[in-house]
Amino acid sequence: GDSVTQMEGPVTLSEEAFLTINCTYTATGYPSLFWYVQYPGEGLQLLLKATKADDKGSNKGFEATYRKETTSFHLEKGSVQVSDSAVYFCALVNSGGYQKVTFGTGTKLQVIP
């Protein structure tokens, strides 16, 4: 079945540091890939998405590129802020069917001033 694997957290960075959160996936077909963010005490917000190979999703300074050859969708940001502290979930929706989201385990990011 479909699965998403994320790097273990927590990740602790200083403000303005470079962020990478690794994500790889296994899926049949041609999935769409997503990053969701969950701020403390809040629900899940869509951060960015990519629907086909080589697409780059971007939002709020975060980027991720859909790499079919390595089945990866790593999240990056050039300069993190304290307000980026949250849990980040990599996810996929497979083509066809009724579009259930398969989530990774989540990576907690803590940014310290």
Next chain:
Amino acid sequence: EPEVTQTPSHQVTQMGQEVILRCVPISNHLYFYWYRQILGQKVEFLVSFYNNEISEKSEIFDDQFSVERPDGSNFTLKIRSTKLEDSAMYFCASSHPRRDEQFFGPGTRLTVL
């Protein structure tokens, strides 16, 4: 911007009691979903719903669970006889038929004592 809403934000119940969690999806969406997140764990798919019937359900979604769209706006998840292990955050989501991203509500934290 339209959003998914959920009530209540926190529900405390005794083991064996029935609970109903309520969601109002985005108005022009046609696919509806429930997910749950046990504290500290990944977000897990429970069920998807389209055209007034369940389209897919996970192995978690046993006979104790049911979903309903009682009117044109609400979407509910009922747990008939709650167990301690049902304690989790429950997220409702909805999606438009022509787009693959799902929009999540803020969640209902269910605590079973």
